[in-house]
Amino acid sequence: MxxxxxxxxxxxxxxxxxxxxxxxxxxxxxxxxxxxxxxxxxxxxxxxxxxxxxxxxxxxxxxxxxxxxxxxxxxxxxxxxxxxxxxxxxxxxxxxxxxxxxxxxxxxxxxxxxxxxxxxxxxxxxxxxxxxxxxxxxxxxxxxxxxxxxxxxxxxxxxxxxxxxxxxxxxxxxxxxxxxxxxxxxxPERLWLSTGIRALDHAVENLYRPQVPPPMKHLCYAALVDLFKYLPLSKADPKAIDVRQKLQVASWMSLWPIRFQQYSALGLSHALGHKLGATYSIPHGITSCLTLAPTVNLKADVASEEDKEWLADALFYLRKPSTGNREGDIRKLAAEIQQLVDGLGLHSTLTEYKVPKEDLPGIAERALARKNDPTHPQVVRLLESLY
Known part of the structure; x- marks a missing residue:
């Protein structure tokens, strides 16, 4: 049909x-x-x-x-x-x-x-x-x-x-x-769909970004739901203009204009994408395909309790059953994101883009933007998992 x-x-x-x-x-x-x-x-x-x-x-x-x-x-x-x-x-x-x-x-x-x-x-x-x-x-x-x-x-x-x-x-x-x-x-299909994952990256990272007020976070839930729903439909029928229009509005909801005082990466997934993209010629959308699910998975371990609550509640909006605890729900959200990426044919690796493994500690340090960040070893392991 x-x-x-x-x-x-x-x-x-x-x-x-x-x-x-x-x-x-x-x-x-x-x-x-x-x-x-x-x-x-x-x-x-x-x-x-x-x-x-x-x-x-x-x-x-x-x-x-x-x-x-x-x-x-x-x-x-x-x-x-x-x-x-x-x-x-x-x-x-x-x-x-x-x-x-x-x-x-x-x-x-x-x-x-x-x-x-x-x-x-x-x-x-x-x-x-x-x-x-x-x-x-x-x-x-x-x-x-x-x-x-x-x-x-x-x-x-x-x-x-x-x-x-x-x-x-x-x-x-x-x-x-x-x-x-x-x-x-x-x-092009790959550009359209991968930037849809970029929008998903906005929606998810705004759930734990400081200064984002609760009403905006709920818009991010709405964006998340529509991106999960309409990206596969757009892949199935690329000429469906009504689906594309819904995706444009979902992208808007993912980054609804908020009066931030300065421009910066939304969170770790974006920060990693910034450091990987320009240096190794990885398209913006593809960096999100690489880093978003692993970053969410990491958040199950390192996020604050308040941020964990916002992330875990995403399962409710996606109509997915809870695992019974926040950390488990966040890991399940990460798995759902990775499944969406893979289902859209957007699975990628750092091997494809010839990112040297010896560069990973430096990439992690620059993305974290501070010396001796306690999560640095975990972020390096996250990057290692992308080969």
Missing amino acids: SVLDPTLFPSTNLQGFYAWTDTLKGVYYGPGSVKTALPKLLDVLGAKKALIVTGRSLFEKTDVIKNIEAILRERNAYGATFYEIGQHTPVAGIKAGLNLLKESGSDVIVSVGGGSPIDASKAILYFHQQETGGDTLRQIAIPTTLSAAEYSIGAGYTNEEGMKVAVSSQLLAPAGIILDAELTLPT
Whole structure:
């Protein structure tokens, strides 16, 4: 039976609008919403000309960028398109994008794609403000993956030495976000599904991240449930737009805009992913496929009792029976996550990415971000289990 069977998915018109503080002017969501939402956001921002920032594959192999260029041209608001943004956002691309922003006379960036172009746009705007000393220009983000980079205030990029560094400011958060599931159809399956695990990583790690208020944690439970439900359905029928739209909303719930004072890794799984990704060219989504389940398993031993409670309760929302104790429930959650990863065909190893075993102690130390962390030996063993 197709996942488009109307008895499973009645014609749900999942679309709408949400706004949050003065920083985020609005989130528009729904299939086809880019046609009306992009002009509205340009008007709200008073923007005259836009630089599109995207990746080479999306630019060369799909019609997505051409269609967005057409929307901008209809308003005489097209400045230029920059597509030299690589995986993990190398700083050379940021500098080239900054030059084109100035040359084209653009006063807003429209980022299209996954985390790399969205983060690159934040970095371009950051360096533009630093260089000019003027107001920070704004970004309209149109994501085509589930990585949720559009909901954070910071940007990670790779410097000349190949190290991941970050810039952070409340003003770098996108001023507008458009979740149009139709634009995600050309996204390669492995990228789409693995960034869905990245969103799951957000939802799980926010359950034990400090400063996340309880209402947001309950949204993370909802995100977790929908990601477990709809990722397999999306793999079964990649053209099911209604399923893709539900996944975009689940990604949003996994990292609902919270006014954090600084940009940082959500937790250990993300921290390990940051250290592995840029150095060994492992895609963001795949790092979560590698590290999330083992990290949750470790939390059964090292988390605070309060954090253990939040993690263990996830089984209730997933409608899985309890083992009778928190530690057992957390280990069962880890097993469920690994089963989801494997079922999506996303099982990976550090061997595939040629990560030297002698590097593991250093990776663990940098991820923990403090000397002599008592969990360092356990994190090294976690990494060793990924071969």
